Amino acid sequence: MYTNREWVLAKRPAGEPSMDCFELEETETAALTAGELLVQTWYLSVDPYMRGRMSDSESYAEPWAVGEPLNGGIVGEVVEAESDAYDTGDLVTGEGTWAEYSVMDAADVTAVDPSVAAPEAYLGVLGMPGRTAYFGLLEVGDPSPGETVVVSGAAGAVGSVVGQIAKLNGCRVVGFAGTDEKTTWLTEELGFDAAINYKSTDEYQAALADAAPGGVDVYFDNVGGPITDAVFTQLNLDARVAVCGQIAHYNDETVPTGPRKLPQLIAPRATVQGLLVGDFANRFGVATEQLSEWVASGDLSHRETIVEGLSNAPDAFLGLFSGDNIGKQVVQVTTET
Amino acid sequence: MYTNREWVLAKRPAGEPSMDCFELEETETAALTAGELLVQTWYLSVDPYMRGRMSDSESYAEPWAVGEPLNGGIVGEVVEAESDAYDTGDLVTGEGTWAEYSVMDAADVTAVDPSVAAPEAYLGVLGMPGRTAYFGLLEVGDPSPGETVVVSGAAGAVGSVVGQIAKLNGCRVVGFAGTDEKTTWLTEELGFDAAINYKSTDEYQAALADAAPGGVDVYFDNVGGPITDAVFTQLNLDARVAVCGQIAHYNDETVPTGPRKLPQLIAPRATVQGLLVGDFANRFGVATEQLSEWVASGDLSHRETIVEGLSNAPDAFLGLFSGDNIGKQVVQVTTET
Known part of the structure; x- marks a missing residue:
């Protein structure tokens, strides 16, 4: 049994969430039952879709309950195991909580191989965001070589992978992002053909016409x-728009026009x-295997923005909505007892 | 050679078109060249999509030229033939002009069989609107038996066919239309499960929740x-929205919010x-064959709203935007010489 600290939902936000929606509680870890692991968190994931879980409206992700721990993706080390599938010391990833320790079913976690990529990458390019980019682009966007793919939120965890997979598929790729540092990263490091800093111009249409003179065949939208x-x-004719996220609207109190x-x-x-x-x-x-190959070969770059300390998890989450992150935002959880 | 009267585009409209956008000119029919027919118009079609042709912005239908005759679907009688494919007296349909006579290529017209349906039906259920309903619903909407299909502009030329084909496919069908006469026609004559008069309530969402308590699987949108x-x-999950028309927006001068x-x-x-x-x-x-079978068997009802007189063609066209028509709006062209 370990002393644990975990974030719970203190109240639901109206509009933009504030710090008082979150409360850090001290508890003790539960005794394991058969098949369970106790995992000490190395990194936890904060993701834009979690904004929906803060509200009680029905949606695709189950709402977080007020007073209950916040769950989400984590990477951590097995410190107790009531399962033969993993030993203590193994690194795993799966759905845990914003906490120092999570009890997880061995059947629901997967092994982290730090020889492929740093553990935190398993919350980004090799985790849910990478898989979202992979299937969203290839299955919904369905780009062909020579087509133009436009990505919003292009420097985020999903968008940065979308653009690179589009390049690997022979597309022209244009990204929208919110700082010059981000747009430079996209074009200089990730191979985007063009990137537009949407905070440095109001003329998005003209900027896009310059960057994508042949029009848009696939639009992967994370923003709205x-x-x-x-x-x-x-x-363009037969264009496909994949609506992956609409982060510009997640804090809207009423339906915007x-x-x-x-x-x-x-x-x-x-x-x-x-x-x-x-x-x-x-x-x-299949996706994780392909993404791992691309990462290992250097075809797919990834970047994580790491905030240190469990106590800073809400800050890291709220920072998603102001675009603080480049690549995947994670929280490195240090045991501060 | 015949004296002809034909409508030309006098000027392009800004916003809602007015009568002075149209001008009726007297001309003479041209001499036929090989393969051509001279067709005397019995009925001409006015369609919402023609609003786009009045503007000079690039779109899917070629803009009408100022000073030139307005073209569109017609049904008429061959009065001269420089082709072996048709004889004088044959009824044909194809792309003609808003005129008493049109010169048409024999290769571009199809025969009208009045034993299947009245000639004017070849501009509606057996013409472009019927085919639009057929492919739009079955290919884009792709409804399965038991699903709920919602149609806007449900009493129009396209919508009324969409709803009936959806019923033939075992769907629950809800239509939006603008008068009680229309909604009664939909439910009493066409077999719609429910119809909402959108001019008698502002609570569309509540009315739809009542009419489609299981949610919407397919939405065939003619209106916006x-x-x-x-x-x-x-x-609902995996819902399909077929955007066929947006008549509510065709007269917008700026992009509405x-x-x-x-x-x-x-x-x-x-x-x-x-x-x-x-x-x-x-x-x-394939579509025309299937639609003809359904019409012949009585499975598919159709209705035409007939305005008499070539001189009233612009009125009939403008009436589309106020919902004057039930079913297909056509103009019966009488030779008023």
């Missing part, structure tokens, strides 16, 4: 809002489709 | 605007797709 409005004006976009779909016979990575669960293994 | 906003709130809808696509993994019937041109024959 005015960036998406601009992209919709430049969809914007240009009505459906008329713009008719002439190009464009397709807009919402996507959830969970729909591809039976093929996660 | 607030009706579509309401439908988007109630999309409305609720941003993309966030609503993620949880249901819904698909929204623009459609143009021309993409299915290589299968038009």
